[in-house]
Amino acid sequence: MKKRQITIKDIANALNISPSTVSRSLADHPDISLITKERVIEFTKVHGYKPNVLASSLRTSNSKTIGVIIPQIVHYFFSSVLTGIEDEAEKAGYKIFICQSNEIYEKEVKAVQALLETRVCGVLASVAKTSARYEHFQDLIDNDIPMVFFDRICTGILTDRIVVDDYAGSHNAVDYMVKTGCRRIAFFGTLSHLPINNNRRMGYEDALRRNGLPVDPVLMRVCDNYTDALALTPQLLALPEPPDAFFAVNDETAVGILNVVKSLGYKVPDQVSICGFTNSVLSEYCDPMLTSVDQHSYELGATAMQLLLDKITTPSDNHQLASRVIKTQLVVRNTTRPLS
Amino acid sequence: MKKRQITIKDIANALNISPSTVSRSLADHPDISLITKERVIEFTKVHGYKPNVLASSLRTSNSKTIGVIIPQIVHYFFSSVLTGIEDEAEKAGYKIFICQSNEIYEKEVKAVQALLETRVCGVLASVAKTSARYEHFQDLIDNDIPMVFFDRICTGILTDRIVVDDYAGSHNAVDYMVKTGCRRIAFFGTLSHLPINNNRRMGYEDALRRNGLPVDPVLMRVCDNYTDALALTPQLLALPEPPDAFFAVNDETAVGILNVVKSLGYKVPDQVSICGFTNSVLSEYCDPMLTSVDQHSYELGATAMQLLLDKITTPSDNHQLASRVIKTQLVVRNTTRPLS
């Protein structure tokens, strides 16, 4: 026998007042007398009344919920962004509904569907690597759901976005490696349609060019996880002209490279330099500790949420889209040489 | 101008049928003629109808949502459990509503409140380290919300639970270290009321005793994160009789110990052995790779969700609580010596 939750009507009957008075008391409406309010509050406490948010959301057409579409929370970067998102949401009295795409396009589409059905007030999204179509996101826009893309944005969709300065981050890191004597720097990136990858690659290429170094396609590979790095790194080191440095688009990949390089007997950073991206906790756990590009992930999440809340509370029809950039910062540790 | 979503009534009017017929068509009710169903489906596709789950949940008193209360998703163990939970939930057609307690009692209480208000069909919870009171969980029970505790259970509350065999896991690990020659093994654990900690400590103590080794309180410390391990480890190594091995309740702590031990010039595992708990990806990232106790976290999450779904679908009034145990497995890597 499932016990029925107590309702406003129950309170009204018990107290011999009307449901509307109860509702107003709970909402602390100024018209209601203090005595009445106190009686109501007292009753809710004693009897453990829990407002049914389903009902109030339906009635007010406001679910006070934000949908978050995120690739994978196992990754330090995303779980850290999520913390920023949650903290801001909580301050503003919003709940968040997290959907993991697991980098799978189909799951992303389903997530959008679920968020639409849940009548979320807004959506924060970072797109899956495999997503090459964007109609599902357009669907959100078409239904007037405010949305903000973060980190992995979707250029085809006209809406606010917040990213990290991937180009500068990657440019600075590579520039630093060149300045410390590296001449053949390999690039391990992601294969996807996302601007984030182009930007990081361009930062890499431009840093080389500005330093008068050649851009060698042989050194540029698709590899963005630990396991693949274990397989690919030995191939590069076996080249006639092997790299003397590696730049990877995330820390897991960088650590994979590091483990291979060490196991093959190279000295890090004397013979081979390595730099990652994200500056996750991981970078302090490996040995030598990893030089990495900090993305200020918490700040990214918090700012994304603030942007979204702005859109929700002050819906402006002049659709000039905000485009924020979070600065990165190169954190030099011991997988790269010091500046002489 | 916020665009109103299209409703069942709209479809009914457009198609000159009644709302109930539309509803039944969408639910694929056997009574409805194929032609009608097709007309309805066609219309929903063309006009992008999204059912309002708020309304249907309210009407049916079934939100098809499971609440999950979890300490911190940044940790590999929990995010990995979460994946198991999500996969099972999805199979069964349930959404999940994730609440992070961040190990803070007050946030845990708020989470329970939110879940109650959202009218979730059930709750999966792993309790915060700082929670010493449990009325909030009792509140769920009192409202007949099926619930299952996982990993960090709450002994005061009578409900289903699923844990890892912490005692055996820790016993085996310590026993292994003794068998490989360690004589003074330090224990780094958590300070909390949770059984999980007692069990791990007892496993440690019993393994020592069965091998005829003394249990020295000096070697047993409260320390369960990377930063604290950096501070505490040197103190232990400076003892007149320093430990020759460390057993930590999680991998982050173990890596912290490892980094200190190495930096002080000790050889691992020759002079000092180290073992962690969880077997997170982390254990392959450090050097030497970390020996750790695998907790089968994905399986833990999946099983927890299955247990909960069982309770939800077949609510038995005979409250005999299920208590499942997931086996652990010692994964030997290079921070411990081989068995001779």
Added chain:
DNA sequence: TTGAAAGCGCTAACAC
């Protein structure tokens, strides 16, 4: 200061 009544969008008896 409070109450009556309508309705958010959906479902499910019950009727025909």
Added chain:
DNA sequence: GTGTTAGCGCTTTCAA
């Protein structure tokens, strides 16, 4: 095979 009707629990005009 389809329609009528009532109501899930809440909020909010409008009236008193």
